[in-house]
Amino acid sequence: MRAALGVAVAACLAAACAPGPKTEPQATAYRLATTRPEPPTASPSFPQTALQVVPATGSFAASRTQIFYSLAYRSQAHVSRYGESRWAAPPQRMIGRTVASWLAASGHWQAVVGPEAWAPADYVLKLEIHRILQVFPQPQESEAILTLQADLKGPEDRLQAQRLFTYRHPTQGHGARATADAQNRNLTRFCRELEDWLLQAMAQAPARS
Template identity: 35%
Template sequence: MTLMLAMLLVGCSLLPQPPRPQRLLSLEAAPLREMPPAGGEKVLRFDPVTAAGPLQGVEILYRRGGPEVSHYARHRWLAPPAELIDRAVMETLAPHLPYRAVVRPGTPADADQRLSITLLRLEQVFTADGRSQVHLALRVVWQTERSGRILGSRLFRYRQPARPTAEGAAIAAGQALERFFQDLLIWLRNGHGEG
């Protein structure tokens, strides 16, 4: 009987273990501080944020020196990063932009200007000593709606220190996104009134 019980316990320990669940992480920027809601006379059409090839999925990318890019096995973004950034722009940044209204494509409102954002890079980079930082790069194109004349085009790049974990990457990405929002807001306010 004891032998049979021991064999049963050994047999049970050989059964495959259920896979550990995936952890979903969000990409969020804190509310803009000390920025009153803006206003203006013009209407801005904000295109959905797009992303370069490898950033179209939900994998959280990292790099340990060199050109090889990997992704966390048990952590994923809640949605593709471009969608998360798009949502954050509309919820966090849009109320502070120097426009009467910010509309989406397909909205019947007549827009004066258009803003397009492309996510070019979002990855956690580890150094030889085990530290890490998140690298975020976005291309912004600002143009008139009717003629398509370019009012401005700018590459925004950020490096944000991060804890060496997937959660640390998500937090640092949110902090870098907050810096991007501050810089984009200043850029648009300084050039507002053109076109």
């Protein structure tokens, strides 16, 4: 009995010390998406103004469907990926679509043109994803990191405003599902703050002739 108890305790200790992410049991695809819960504004903040969201660009991790993680407690430079789980599409594509849908649902502009279409626009929003990664500072502790740069261009392709957005959200778990959930929380925060930033930047832009 005492020997069996010793084996059980040893097994529990080994499980507690097991490093970071766990492989998903079967192939799973996760989406990056969020929906603006508030109704559109009663009247447009910028009537007769069109905003074009061009296709987002990004780092290697943002342009692939693999979900990447870093065991930072071992090496800051080493990055791995989940073998049985992936994004449903490259993150830069899903984020671009989500941002365009969020801004269109706000009602602040007469028109918001998404990244898969084109139309003459008064302003152009360009997004570049610098980092999308799950980081393990400790074996049983991880956070989802999302860093994006937004460029707002106006008439004659002039840069009106630029900002770097960075988000870190702890994951509720250590697998691919946990990082997907945390990144969607990051994405929701980004859409909210991007909307506010755009309204402020366009309000301060020189009047169009």
